[in-house]
Amino acid sequence: MNTSTFRTAVVHTPNGPGSIEIISVPVVRPGPGQVRVGIAGAPVNPVDLGVADGFFHTIGLIDQPEYTGLGWEFAGTVLDAGPGVDLEIGTRVAGMVGGFDRDYGTYAEQVVVPVAGLAVVPDGLDLITASTVPVNGLAAVQMLDLLGDAPADSHRLLVTGAAGAVGGYLLALAPERGWEVTGLARPEDEEFVRSLGVRFASHAEPGWDAVADAASLQERALEVVRDGGRFVGVKPNAVPATERGISVSAVETRPDGARLSDLLVRAASGGLPARVHSVVPLDSASDAHRAVAAGGVRGRYVLAP
Ligand SMILES: NC(=O)c1ccc[n+]([C@@H]2O[C@H](COP(=O)([O-])OP(=O)(O)OC[C@H]3O[C@@H](n4cnc5c(N)ncnc54)[C@H](OP(=O)(O)O)[C@@H]3O)[C@@H](O)[C@H]2O)c1
Structure with a gap:
């Protein structure tokens, strides 16, 4: 060499x-x-x-x-x-x-x-x-920073792309911020989603308090957020226009050694689906x-x- x-x-x-x-x-x-x-x-x-x-x-x-x-x-x-x-x-x-x-x-x-x-x-x-772990774990953490903690009276969060890397990490981490999480994924991914202790959906009706759009469905995901709810996406250069009083943002993942350290410890103990x-x-x-x-x-x- x-x-x-x-x-x-x-x-x-x-x-x-x-x-x-x-x-x-x-x-x-x-x-x-x-x-x-x-x-x-x-x-x-x-x-x-x-x-x-x-x-x-x-x-x-x-x-x-x-x-x-x-x-x-x-x-x-x-x-x-x-x-x-x-x-x-x-x-x-x-x-x-x-x-x-x-x-x-x-x-x-x-x-x-x-x-x-x-x-x-x-x-x-x-x-x-x-x-x-690094890119997609930090993406999930930083999306949750953008969403913030769940309000006590409106805490239903839909995670799209729930069987993917970002989505899987969101399922594991969002409950700690008070969100009641439902993972939207293909029917064949139901077992994986439920194995993380959250609800599963293969189709999303409107009315969610918040959507974390890890499948990058963009406007289709924004449509199912309730009036005045929250949306966080994964395309910082193509953030959907806000509508109906919804707060709209998108993650631009940045290195963060301290938080990555925490994510790796979680992955080592089985608390993060790497x-x-x-x-x-x-x-x-x-x-x-x-x-x-x-x-x-x-x-x-x-x-x-
Ligand atoms: N902005 C940032 O800093 C940042 C950081 C990390 C990731 N990202 C972006 O975040 C997205 C997710 O990344 P990832 O690594 O988690 O991707 P991934 O592992 O490929 O997961 C995406 C998941 O979404 C599912 N999906 C896509 N379209 C769907 C649909 N119409 N209905 C149901 N499920 C659908 C996919 O299922 P199938 O495979 O069956 O289609 C897959 O399970 C990517 O667009 C990535 O580029 C952005």
Whole structure:
């Protein structure tokens, strides 16, 4: 293995899964407050499909001169620590890389990131499972921040996409904020939804006090919020227009090491449904994208370099 370069997945001209290329680039030393992490696993998320097929280029969020890195989250071990970082080499960590416009992501053998956004992976949680928590766990937590605590007299929350990553985490976390949760999912997902101790629906009637729209149904989900209720979505660049006095917002997930640490502890104890579909080599990123694009996948494809 060449220790002066590392392998990473990028798209030069985005055109779907077939446009993903693995390139070798120079290793970078971490700067102050940064660490270099050797990646054990990097999940394939819906956002990565949008980067590879050019959607985010089309709407102006990506304007890269040459190529764009793929992958938003990871778990691995610390290889190298920059000045001011108090983490031992070999420490198991997980984290996320935010922002669309970038040369490199987590579909890679290694990544350099600020230590502030990282969390130590607790004993009892393997790195592959841990890698599936950061982006979607933090998305769920930050959506609940936007929704706030449930008022005592109007606490019925519908979570769309309840069998997905964000949706599953919302089902586990929303009851702690006082919400009485119903998960909207496909009929075949009923067992998973109910296993988290919440109600299940395969069809939503209007009248919900709040909707957390993890399926990104947008206006269709807003329609079933009662007058004066709350809606939180997952598309910060396409927030539905407010109507009928409903408060409308959308999450833009940001790194948060302290809250990620809490989420990883929950995942280790079984309190958060972190699910892995399968582990595939980094070289199979294109195939994994095709499989995810076909829909119906439960749990994450995780790329292992
Ligand atoms: N803004 C942010 O910071 C942020 C952060 C994280 C995620 N996100 C976004 O949040 C969304 C969810 O992410 P995820 O990782 O949870 O995705 P996911 O794991 O693919 O889950 C989405 C779930 O929604 C279901 N679904 C989609 N359309 C449906 C419909 N019409 N009726 C019923 N179920 C439907 C899917 O079922 P099928 O597979 O059967 O279709 C799947 O179970 C994505 O759009 C993602 O890009 C945004």
